[in-house]
Amino acid sequence: MKKLLTMLLTIAMLAALAVPAMAEEPVSIEMWTLFTGDDGTTMQAIVDAYNASQDRVTLTHVAVDRENLYTKLALAMSDEAALPEVFVTYSYDVPNFVGLGYIQPVEDLLAAYPDFDFAIDKYHDACATLNYYDGTRYCVSLDFPTWGMYVNTALAEQYCPEVLEDNSVTWDEIMAVGASLQEQGVEDVSVMAGSWDRNDLLNSYLDLAGTYASEDGTTLELNKDAVVEALNTWKTAFDAGYLWEEGEDPMSMFALEECIFVTGGTWNMNAINEYGFDFTFIAPPQFSADDTPTLFGASHAFMLPTRSYTEDESYAVASFMHYFYEHSIDWAQAGSIVASKATAESEEYQAMPQAFVAENYSISNPNFTYSQILFDVLDGLDWEAVYGRMTPEEYADAWQTQAQERINAQ
Amino acid sequence: MKAKLAAHRPLRPYARWIPLAFLAPHLLVFCCFNIFPILTGIFASLTKWTLGEMPQWVGLANYANLLTNPESIYYWQLRWGLLNTVKFVVFCVPFRILVPLAFALVLSSKCRGHKVLQACYYLPSLLSLSVVMVSWLYMFDSNAGIVNTLLGLGKFRWTTTEPYNWIALIFITVWWGCGGNLIIYQSAIAGVSQEILEATSVDGANAFQRCIHITLPSIKFPLQYTIITSVIAEFGIWGQPDMFNGGGPTLEVVNGVNHQSNKMLMQYIAESGFGSSGVNAGVASSMALILGLIIFAVSMLQFRAMRRGND
Numbered sequence: 001m002k003k004l005l006t007m008l009l010t011i012a013m014l015a016a017l018a019v020p021a022m023a024e025e026p027v028s029i030e031m032w033t034l035f036t037g038d039d040g041t042t043m044q045a046i047v048d049a050y051n052a053s054q055d056r057v058t059l060t061h062v063a064v065d066r067e068n069l070y071t072k073l074a075l076a077m078s079d080e081a082a083l084p085e086v087f088v089t090y091s092y093d094v095p096n097f098v099g100l101g102y103i104q105p106v107e108d109l110l111a112a113y114p115d116f117d118f119a120i121d122k123y124h125d126a127c128a129t130l131n132y133y134d135g136t137r138y139c140v141s142l143d144f145p146t147w148g149m150y151v152n153t154a155l156a157e158q159y160c161p162e163v164l165e166d167n168s169v170t171w172d173e174i175m176a177v178g179a180s181l182q183e184q185g186v187e188d189v190s191v192m193a194g195s196w197d198r199n200d201l202l203n204s205y206l207d208l209a210g211t212y213a214s215e216d217g218t219t220l221e222l223n224k225d226a227v228v229e230a231l232n233t234w235k236t237a238f239d240a241g242y243l244w245e246e247g248e249d250p251m252s253m254f255a256l257e258e259c260i261f262v263t264g265g266t267w268n269m270n271a272i273n274e275y276g277f278d279f280t281f282i283a284p285p286q287f288s289a290d291d292t293p294t295l296f297g298a299s300h301a302f303m304l305p306t307r308s309y310t311e312d313e314s315y316a317v318a319s320f321m322h323y324f325y326e327h328s329i330d331w332a333q334a335g336s337i338v339a340s341k342a343t344a345e346s347e348e349y350q351a352m353p354q355a356f357v358a359e360n361y362s363i364s365n366p367n368f369t370y371s372q373i374l375f376d377v378l379d380g381l382d383w384e385a386v387y388g389r390m391t392p393e394e395y396a397d398a399w400q401t402q403a404q405e406r407i408n409a410q
Numbered sequence: 411m412k413a414k415l416a417a418h419r420p421l422r423p424y425a426r427w428i429p430l431a432f433l434a435p436h437l438l439v440f441c442c443f444n445i446f447p448i449l450t451g452i453f454a455s456l457t458k459w460t461l462g463e464m465p466q467w468v469g470l471a472n473y474a475n476l477l478t479n480p481e482s483i484y485y486w487q488l489r490w491g492l493l494n495t496v497k498f499v500v501f502c503v504p505f506r507i508l509v510p511l512a513f514a515l516v517l518s519s520k521c522r523g524h525k526v527l528q529a530c531y532y533l534p535s536l537l538s539l540s541v542v543m544v545s546w547l548y549m550f551d552s553n554a555g556i557v558n559t560l561l562g563l564g565k566f567r568w569t570t571t572e573p574y575n576w577i578a579l580i581f582i583t584v585w586w587g588c589g590g591n592l593i594i595y596q597s598a599i600a601g602v603s604q605e606i607l608e609a610t611s612v613d614g615a616n617a618f619q620r621c622i623h624i625t626l627p628s629i630k631f632p633l634q635y636t637i638i639t640s641v642i643a644e645f646g647i648w649g650q651p652d653m654f655n656g657g658g659p660t661l662e663v664v665n666g667v668n669h670q671s672n673k674m675l676m677q678y679i680a681e682s683g684f685g686s687s688g689v690n691a692g693v694a695s696s697m698a699l700i701l702g703l704i705i706f707a708v709s710m711l712q713f714r715a716m717r718r719g720n721d
Contacts, residue, residue, distance in 0.1 A: 067684065067685045070685065070687070070689075071461070071684045071685070071689075073462075074460070074461035074462040074689065075461065077462055100460070100462045100463060101462075101463075102462060245565065246552075246567060246570065247551075247552035247553065247565065247567045247569070247570070248552070248553055249553075370687070370688075372687035372688075373687040373688040375687070376685065376687050376688060380656075380657075380681075381668065382656065384659070384660045384668065387570075387659075389659050389660040389661075390660050390663055390668060394663040394668075397663075397666045398663060398666045398667065398668055400666065401483060401665065401666025401667070402483050402666060402667065403688075405482065405483045405484075406483075406687070406688030406690065407688070409458065409460070409688065409690040409693070410460055410688065
């Protein structure tokens with residue numbers, strides 16, 4: 001009897017020791033994103049909630065500013081161990097990253113987890129083109145950070161109620177409101193402030209020219225006339241005193257109710273919510289009232305770096321992308337136009353300002369391998385043509401020349 | 411006798427390696443973090459390299475482009491970046507020397523409250539560049555900045571008005587970097603012979619004469635050292651203009667390149683070598699090497715001039 005008890009006790013102890021060994025190993029994965037502002041806080045909250053919902057997966061979110069993210073990626077490419085399991089950047093980087101060998105298709109990973117169902121028709125229609133390159137799916141969109149214009153509702157009702165009747169503002173209307181304010185002797189309110197030269201000018205340019213690249217997306221084809229016209233329009237309004245003054249901070253002007261409109265991105269919505277007055281989000285000034293307003297936008301997307309994955313790592317990545325899809329409403333709180341159709345159709349989302357934008361305007365995001373180079377050159381040129389330190393023609397030439405030489409160096 | 415014998419005792423074969431063993435840790439670090447990066451930089455300057463791909467050997471093409479091809483944006487970036495950097499060094503370094511020197515002389519008089527003053531002068535050196543620049547950006551703000559308010563300048567734009575953008579930049583740099591040189595001068599002045607100073611006082615020399623004829627010659631070596639280190643440091647100027655006005659207003663446009671008033675060579679190097687797009691590490695390394703050679707040449711000239719002055 002004693003012998004039997006000893007044997008049973010031994011078996012029980014061995015079994016107790018074996019159970020943890022047989023349990024599934026914990027999995028840790030890392031995700032790099034370019035969300036360093038308010039959106040980074042929102043993403044971290046989503047990641048925390050995801051981690052809390054998982055038994056064995058831990059996702060670490062590393063937010064890196066855009067420029068450093070690219071450098072970090074480039075340097076990590078030489079050492080697989082330094083690469084994250086997944087990263088988030090703009091979908092327009094896909095052609096360049098594929099060319100450089102930085103990313104791999106997502107199709108195998110998505111197909112391995114049919115329960116999560118990453119079918120493209122579950123995503124915003126734009127994803128059918130933005131997530132693919134040469135017929136292969138390379139990324140999974142989160143949202144569409146889009147450039148638009150915030151309207152101080154009270155000021156708009158006071159100074160230009162008729163302008164917003166069609167939820168679209170043209171440049172002619174901007175000029176008319178400006179002239180009207182000056183006639184009325186209103187000095188403490190400007191019509192509009194442009195908060196980011198790059199996106200403001202791109203939006204105006206794309207409204208006029210439609211694209212800046214060849215059809216196959218490999219060659220820069222800037223329309224110089226459109227650049228000059230866009231710049232001249234901004235300059236005319238600036239010189240007339242309808243916009244901000246050089247040195248003024250556009251977002252501060254809007255916060256202090258010193259301008260009716262301020263251009264901004266969907267990602268500014270959290271901050272603007274804090275200003276404490278009613279606002280709406282519409283398209284930036286358009287050149288024609290006839291067309292559907294165009295907004296310059298892009299898509300943040302999950303991408304997989306070129307590296308090997310264990311089965312657990314693949315599962316963890318797919319599981320988070322699925323979780324994000326299911327919980328995109330949390331992401332929408334930060335102002336994002338979400339890629340998840342399920343979220344976009346929800347009542348809660350429909351009540352948000354960006355839902356109107358997503359449904360009523362077209363989002364322009366030309367397919368061009370070197371979009372980022374073009375944007376960076378614009379960032380460097382600032383508002384110099386509007387402030388009169390370069391002519392619009394010089395500005396157009398500088399944009400073309402500097403972008404082209406940088407492209408040639410790639 | 412014993413000592414003499416010991417001195418002539420033949421060395422064991424491994425003895426000659428003993429000093430090297432002591433030096434090895436330092437040499438290893440020096441090779442890893444100095445020699446290797448320098449050699450990599452030289453190699454990179456001879457390649458076309460986007461960081462993400464293997465570098466392609468292009469020989470001296472980057473240098474030829476930078477030095478002889480006015481059609482290239484990099485030619486103008488090198489030229490204007492270098493011009494602005496030299497301008498900054500020429501105008502900033504004298505203040506980086508004279509201002510802390512003046513403070514050190516005042517503090518050496520042990521005037522009332524000199525300890526508090528010393529702390530005030532040194533404090534900015536402890537701050538990080540971003541803290542310094544954000545603070546001064548608010549103070550130089552054209553709308554609500556305290557500088558415009560105090561000077562009654564209305565909405566004067568310090569960041570884009572020539573030459574006031576330079577004045578503001580140099581002022582911030584001197585304010586920030588004053589503490590390091592101040593400490594060196596203070597300790598050097600403290601070592602000046604009090605007997606000589608007292609003797610010259612007795613002979614009728616006033617404070618100014620004592621300063622010119624006794625104190626300054628006595629601290630000649632620390633002065634020379636700080637001049638050289640300040641010149642080297644200011645050639646590397648990057649953060650201040652980058653955060654103050656992103657390189658400043660455009661002065662002219664040539665061949666599609668805009669010449670910005672305060673854009674320094676280091677900014678162009680960083681833009682070309684890193685960033686989110688259009689990385690051209692080969693050209694960036696070439697520009698960096700040219701800047702390095704210029705700093706080396708200037709430092710050598712300074713050493714030579716000083717050696718001649720000391721002879």
